[in-house]
Amino acid sequence: MNVHQVYPEQYDAQLGTKQQRITTLFSDLLPNQCELEVFSSPTTHYRQRAEFKIWHENNTAHYAMYQRGEYKRPFIINDFPVASQVITETMPHLLEAINHNEVLKRKLFQVEFLSTLSGEVLITMIYHKPLDDQWQTQAELLQTHLRDTLCCSLKDTVKEVGKETAQNTAHHHVVTHLDIIGRSRKQKRCLGRDYVMETFSLNNGSFQYQQPEGAFTQPNANVCEHMLDWAVSASKAFSGDLLELYCGIGNFTLPLASNFRHVLATEISKTSVAAALENLKTNHVNNVKIVRMSSEEFSQAMDGVRQFRRLEGIDLNDYRFSTVFVDPPRAGLDDHTVSITQKFDRILYVSCNPETLKANLNTICQTHRIERFALFDQFPYTDHIECGVSLVKK
Structure with a gap:
């Protein structure tokens, strides 16, 4: 996607192209009775994360992005409609304040935003200089200024449209909490929390998530809610115990736990x-244990190839695993992990790369058949496609 080009009127056609691509790519694996489920995205303000380079020109800082392969030619960003409403409301206030403060502006080269559906935003300012007490004093003043400035939006809305209407619009348009983090080489200064609290409202309940700065979170929160609901629905009739690889902060873990022993x-x-441990505690989920291991290491432990201290106190023989859930990185599953998944009666596979998903399923479908297949449009106006697949042993 060109960083300036967002055309909501073309969204349906672009989504149709993605749908056709998936149907064609997996045509030899999809049973006739398996209809592709498609979950669309909002056409604007759908990204809860955004990061920008800071381009300095004529003693003025600008938000900038680069086209792939053109890293010496910045595109100045004056408007970024793909970012959440909370981010787009915060951006101009932050930049104006930076440009009026030499301490905050000097050597600043990147700004990252992490926001939530409930209106929280975390700003990370990254520098090519050590951050001293003078920087922290100015950054604390900036944080206070932004909180005061952006909170006025809710007050003004109350005056204009009344308290009840203002509360309804606050979910999408008003900053409810704001923190700043400063980073430089081997240095991190937190002026408040280093995480945001997200709430997802799903068919099987509401779940709160601590989302730390730097940890992976799904960027399109509205589509993420669809993904979570789909995974819960696809596993509703399952039983026994669940093994989850690549659980992250517990994004899928929390809602899926209710379907398993x-x-x-x-x-x-x-x-x-x-x-993830904090999120389990917050949501009172008591039937989950988390071990800090890679999927490759755990696969070796299951096969008895290696023993790991990190599994002390956990007897794998106590589990009656019926289902495995995997949400791997773009590289997909390694061959050994693929062979491990084939031992389970049921497999839930969420993928951010259709090509590696296809390669994995070519093997997995030798032992399993596809029951449900979903397309989640996490990134409108790009070629990126997220998929969900539910499989059962033949």
Whole structure:
């Protein structure tokens, strides 16, 4: 996508092209009775994350992005309609304040935003200089200024349209919480929390998530809710225990746990594991254990190839695994993990890369058949496609 080009009127046609691509790519694996389920995105303000380079010109800082392969030619960003309403409302206020403060502006080279459906926003300012106490003092003043400025939006809305209407619009348009983090080489200064709290409202309940700065979270929150509902629905009739690989902060873990007796989940990132444990506690989910291991390591443990200290206190023989859930990175599953998934009666596979998904399913479908297949449009106006597949052993 060209960083300036967003055409909502073309969205349906672009989504149709993606649908045709998936139908064609998986035509040899999809049973005739399996209809592709398609979940669309809002056409604007759908990204809860955004990051921008800071381009300095004539002593003025600008938000900028680069086309792939053209890293010396910045595109100045004055409007970014794909970002959440919370981010787009915050951006101009932040930039104006930066340009009026040499301490905050000097050596600033990147700004990252993380926001939520409930109106929280976390701003990370990244520098090519050490961050000293003078920077922190100015950044704290900036944080206070942004909180005061952006919170006025709700007050003004109350005056104009009344309290009840204002509360209804606040979900999408008003900043409810704002924090700033400063980063430079081997340095991190938090002026408040280093995470946001997201709430997803699903068919089987409402779930709260601590989403830390730097941890992976689904960027399109509205589509993420569709993905979670779909996964819960697809596994509703399952039983026994669930093994989840690549659990992250527990995005799928929390809602899926209600469909199973016990869940054992793996994740390699310390930050994500800490957030996942906190999210289990916050949501009173008591039938899940998380181990900090890669999927490859856990596969070796299941096969008895290696023993791991991180599995001390967990007896894999106590589990009656019927289902495995995988949400791997773009590279897909390695061959050994694919062979492990084939031992399960049921497989739930969420993929961010149709090509590696197809390669994995070419093997998996030797032992399993596809029951449900979904397309989730996380990234409108791009070629990116997210898929969900539910399979059962033949």
